[in-house]
Amino acid sequence: xxxxxxxxxxxxxxxxxxxxxxxxxxxxxxxxxxxxxxxxxxxxxxxxxxxxxxxxxxxxxxxxxxxxxxxxxxxxxxxxxxxxxxxxxxxxxxxxxxxxxx
Numbered sequence: 001x002x003x004x005x006x007x008x009x010x011x012x013x014x015x016x017x018x019x020x021x022x023x024x025x026x027x028x029x030x031x032x033x034x035x036x037x038x039x040x041x042x043x044x045x046x047x048x049x050x051x052x053x054x055x056x057x058x059x060x061x062x063x064x065x066x067x068x069x070x071x072x073x074x075x076x077x078x079x080x081x082x083x084x085x086x087x088x089x090x091x092x093x094x095x096x097x098x099x100x101x102x
Contacts, residue, residue, distance in 0.1 A: 024080040038064040
């Protein structure tokens with residue numbers, strides 16, 4: 001008799017971490033774009049809208065403040081690194097379980 005369920009070895013946490021790394025990677029692109037265009041005349045800085053997860057919108061004539069963008073870049077990089085470390089840890093746990101035959 002077949003089971004009516006599938007075993008999800010990665011679980012909800014892994015999917016959340018994967019989604020979080022994608023969000024921070026997209027945010028990184030927006031920040032990098034702002035930094036690259038900081039000296040472009042007429043350029044309007046963009047922000048990442050997490051609620052929509054893929055929407056990049058222009059704000060009312062927001063000037064690029066390089067220090068703010070660099071701070072956001074640093075903060076986002078730290079957040080991304082944290083997510084990657086958590087994913088790596090989760091995968092190492094799964095690898096250990098697989099090796100021990102549990």
